[in-house]
Amino acid sequence: MVLLGVGGVSKMRVTKDLVAASATPMVLGILAKGESYGYAILKQVSELSGGELEWTDGLLYPLLHRLERLGYVESTWHTAPSGRRRKYYRITEQGRAELASQRQQWTTVVDALKGIWHTTGSLRPVIAGRLEG
Amino acid sequence: MVAIDGDKDLESQIAEWRSYVRRRSAVHEVDGEELEDHLRSMVGELTAAGLRPDEAFLVAVKRMGSLDELSREFAREHSDRLWKQLVLAGSPDAGTPATASSRSDLLVMALCTAAAVAAVKIPVAFGYGFDDEGTFYARNLSLLVLPPLAAYFAWRRRVRPGVVAVLALLFALGAVGANAYPLGDDAQSTVLTALHLPLALWLVVGVAYVAGDWRSSRRRMDFVRFTGEWSVYYVLIALGGGVLTGVTVGTFQAIGIDASNFVESWLVPCGAAGAVVVAAWLVEAKQSVIENMAPVLTRVFTPLFTAVLLAFLVAVLWTRTAIDVERDVLILFDLLLVVVLGLLLYAISARDPVAPPTIFDRLQLALVVSALAIDVLVLLEIAGRIAEWGSTPNKVAALGLNVILLANLAWSAWLFAQLIRHRAPFTPLERWQTGYLAVYAAWAWAVVLVLPPLFDFA
Numbered sequence: 001m002v003l004l005g006v007g008g009v010s011k012m013r014v015t016k017d018l019v020a021a022s023a024t025p026m027v028l029g030i031l032a033k034g035e036s037y038g039y040a041i042l043k044q045v046s047e048l049s050g051g052e053l054e055w056t057d058g059l060l061y062p063l064l065h066r067l068e069r070l071g072y073v074e075s076t077w078h079t080a081p082s083g084r085r086r087k088y089y090r091i092t093e094q095g096r097a098e099l100a101s102q103r104q105q106w107t108t109v110v111d112a113l114k115g116i117w118h119t120t121g122s123l124r125p126v127i128a129g130r131l132e133g
Numbered sequence: 134m135v136a137i138d139g140d141k142d143l144e145s146q147i148a149e150w151r152s153y154v155r156r157r158s159a160v161h162e163v164d165g166e167e168l169e170d171h172l173r174s175m176v177g178e179l180t181a182a183g184l185r186p187d188e189a190f191l192v193a194v195k196r197m198g199s200l201d202e203l204s205r206e207f208a209r210e211h212s213d214r215l216w217k218q219l220v221l222a223g224s225p226d227a228g229t230p231a232t233a234s235s236r237s238d239l240l241v242m243a244l245c246t247a248a249a250v251a252a253v254k255i256p257v258a259f260g261y262g263f264d265d266e267g268t269f270y271a272r273n274l275s276l277l278v279l280p281p282l283a284a285y286f287a288w289r290r291r292v293r294p295g296v297v298a299v300l301a302l303l304f305a306l307g308a309v310g311a312n313a314y315p316l317g318d319d320a321q322s323t324v325l326t327a328l329h330l331p332l333a334l335w336l337v338v339g340v341a342y343v344a345g346d347w348r349s350s351r352r353r354m355d356f357v358r359f360t361g362e363w364s365v366y367y368v369l370i371a372l373g374g375g376v377l378t379g380v381t382v383g384t385f386q387a388i389g390i391d392a393s394n395f396v397e398s399w400l401v402p403c404g405a406a407g408a409v410v411v412a413a414w415l416v417e418a419k420q421s422v423i424e425n426m427a428p429v430l431t432r433v434f435t436p437l438f439t440a441v442l443l444a445f446l447v448a449v450l451w452t453r454t455a456i457d458v459e460r461d462v463l464i465l466f467d468l469l470l471v472v473v474l475g476l477l478l479y480a481i482s483a484r485d486p487v488a489p490p491t492i493f494d495r496l497q498l499a500l501v502v503s504a505l506a507i508d509v510l511v512l513l514e515i516a517g518r519i520a521e522w523g524s525t526p527n528k529v530a531a532l533g534l535n536v537i538l539l540a541n542l543a544w545s546a547w548l549f550a551q552l553i554r555h556r557a558p559f560t561p562l563e564r565w566q567t568g569y570l571a572v573y574a575a576w577a578w579a580v581v582l583v584l585p586p587l588f589d590f591a
Contacts, residue, residue, distance in 0.1 A: 038167065039174035056198035057175070061167060062206040069210070087167045 014053050023055070023063055025102040031073060031091040032099055038064065038087070064089055072098050143186040147172065153200055159208035172197060235418075241288050242414040246407045248281040253406040257398070268318045268327075272311040275331035278406045279338055280304050282413055286341035289417065296345030303337045310581040315590055321526040322585040329530070333577035335360070336570065353567035358482045359416055361427025366412035374404045428483030435476050435496055442473075442503040449510065463531040466511045470538035473504040477545060481563055490553045498549040501542050508539055526588045530580050537576055541569050 030036060030044050038060055045053060067073045072095030077085050091099070147169065154165045172193050179189035197203070256277075261269045283300050286292070292300075311330055316323045342359060343352035378396050385392035448454075480497055512535065548565060551557035 037170070039171045042171075056202070057171060057193075057196045058168060058198040058203040059206050061164065061171075062203075062210040065164075065207075066210050084170060084173070085166060086170050087163075 014049075019053065019055065022106075024067065025099060025106060027060075027063065027067065028072060028091060028095055028099040028102070031089055032096060035088050035090045037089065041089075067095070070098075071095070140186065143176065143190055146187070146190050147176075150194060157200065157204035157207070159204050159211055161211075164207065168197065168203075238289065238414075238418075241285060242410060245281040245285040245288075246410040248284070249278045249406040249410050250403045252277040252281065253402050254399075268323055271327040272316075272323060272330070273308075274327075275334045276304065276308055276311060278409045279331075279334045282410050283338045283341040285410055285413060286338065286344075290341070290344035292341060292344050296340065299345070300337060300341055303340070304334065306578075307334050307337070307581070310578075314585045316585060317590070320590060322588065322590060325526055325530050325584060326581050329577040329580040333574060333581060336574040336577070339570070350564050350567040353570055354482055354563060357478055357567070357570075358425060358427070359413075361479050361482065362416040362425055363412050365426040365430075366415050367408055370408040370412055371405070374401070374408070377404075425483060427479045431476050431479040431483070432493070435480060435493070435500055438472065438476060439496055439500040439503065442500065442507060446503055446506055449507075462511065463515065463528070463535060466508055467531055467534050467538065470504060470508060470535065470542065473500060474538060474541060477501060477542070478566055481566055484559065486559045486563065488559070490555070494549060494553055498546060498553060501546045501549065505539065505542050505546060508535065508542075512539075526584050529584065529588075533576060533580075537572060541566075541572075 026045055026048075027041060030041050036044075041064075042055060042057055042060055045055065064073065064075075068075055068089070071092060073089045073091055075087050075089050077087050079085050150172065151165055151169055154160055154168060155162065160168075172190075175193035175196065176186065176189045179192055180186055184192065253274075256269065256273075283304070287297055287300065307330055311326055314322070316326070339353070339356040339360075340347050342356045343349065346352050378400060381400060382392050382396055477497060477500070480493070544565060545562065548557065548562040552559055552562060
């Protein structure tokens with residue numbers, strides 16, 4: 001499920017697979033706070049991750065369409081005061097359920113990883129050094 | 134001034150980018166709009182941060198990702214879009230002006246279909262059954278179902294009143310030809326009228342199809358293309374209708390109700406009449422959506438027919454057997470020529486006029502020449518017998534058709550040979566075929582109107 005690729009952004013810190021895996025809960029989580037549209041969602045992702053997490057912009061849309069097909073979000077076109085139309089996405093009940101389930105899974109993973117970091121804390125710099133080199 | 138130029142520049146750049154997006158079949162118009170909105174938001178933010186519009190545009194496009202990747206992801210999510218769908222009512226881009234016109238088109242189509250269905254059923258109320266008074270329907274069927282089709286095109290093409298008058302006049306002439314002569318039910322001329330009037334009237338529909346612009350060779354070729362696609366759709370609808378008929382009869386039989394009467398007098402005649410207009414509407418609606426089928430079939434069958442005809446010729450020459458000239462043999466070989474002509478016509482209809490001659494053109498030439506050779510053999514065999522049999526309407530009609538087709542194919546073969554030897558362009562071949570439509574029309578009308586009195590309504 002490589003929905004979000006690396007694209008041409010060189011600043012990428014998080015690996016492609018991890019970006020792809022976290023994309024759905026992130027989008028659903030942002031939409032859970034209220035209706036939004038593609039560009040605003042991307043901006044929020046960028047802000048929340050402090051610019052560390054950047055997606056290839058265009059690829060957000062196939063993901064949104066996929067979530068719509070699965071029934072997790074609904075979309076409507078609104079006309080902006082400027083006359084341009086903009087597509088807004090809203091989370092559905094099904095989407096909230098999916099978000100809750102994904103959140104549980106991520107919590108499990110993060111908790112487990114935290115446990116591991118805690119026990120192997122002293123090794124971290126070595127691994128980091130190896131990865132960077 | 135610089136800022137205005139910059140804006141203008143930006144607009145044209147965005148328009149260009151949008152046109153690239155539009156070419157991707159997996160990305161629909163609305164998706165393009167959504168992506169453009171994103172692009173504009175990004176450009177707006179970057180220019181607000183101090184970038185020049187063209188720089189902002191470049192950055193925004195770069196961040197959007199490559200179009201290839203984008204369209205691949207869209208295709209992965211919307212794999213159905215690679216199968217071009219014929220949308221029945223309203224386009225996917227809701228709210229565009231196309232929706233209103235396609236809706237009224239649907240309405241007029243429904244009205245014309247209803248008219249065709251009613252036209253087929255109304256004579257029953259006046260005592261003309263499908264079985265007992267068979268020749269009424271045999272003679273008049275095309276007169277009943279084709280005027281609604283012509284009306285549909287007359288509406289769709291906004292045909293001038295003058296042309297409408299011509300159409301009405303020609304249909305009236307057809308009605309006279311089919312019904313004014315004192316033809317017996319078992320007369321040969323009745324059968325000939327039943328066969329030739331549909332052709333004559335189909336070409337009248339052609340006049341409506343080309344909106345009265347029947348002198349234009351290109352428009353005539355459009356009508357030829359339409360005819361091919363219409364036939365394909367009609368056959369497909371007929372196959373579906375066959376299944377529906379079978380299911381209807383079978384299921385009602387299971388509960389002890391005999392539905393065959395309903396099927397015979399309602400389902401089949403109404404379905405067949407309605408399908409005439411519906412098939413035409415489908416062709417109109419989908420002509421830019423789906424690949425034309427008739428030329429594809431032509432591609433498949435041209436080599437096969439060529440092989441069979443050549444094998445037949447070799448067999449005739451090898452065994453030195455004279456072709457068994459039965460009375461019906463002319464009809465058979467007329468049919469053969471019609472098939473060859475159809476293959477030729479639909480290959481021509483799909484050919485790029487400026488493309489250089491290809492191997493397929495040579496194959497076409499081989500097909501035409503072998504058909505001609507066989508037909509000449511048949512005509513030679515038959516020539517002596519014609520005097521012996523005496524002339525009847527059937528023979529005159531069959532022989533006349535044969536001569537007409539022979540003349541067409543002989544000249545086509547000549548033009549093909551010129552084309553292959555780079556002596557002439559492709560256009561004369563196309564013009565020859567489209568021009569020849571007038572000959573078919575003249576012949577069909579002659580058989581309907583002139584032949585019966587010539588043979589004392591035999």
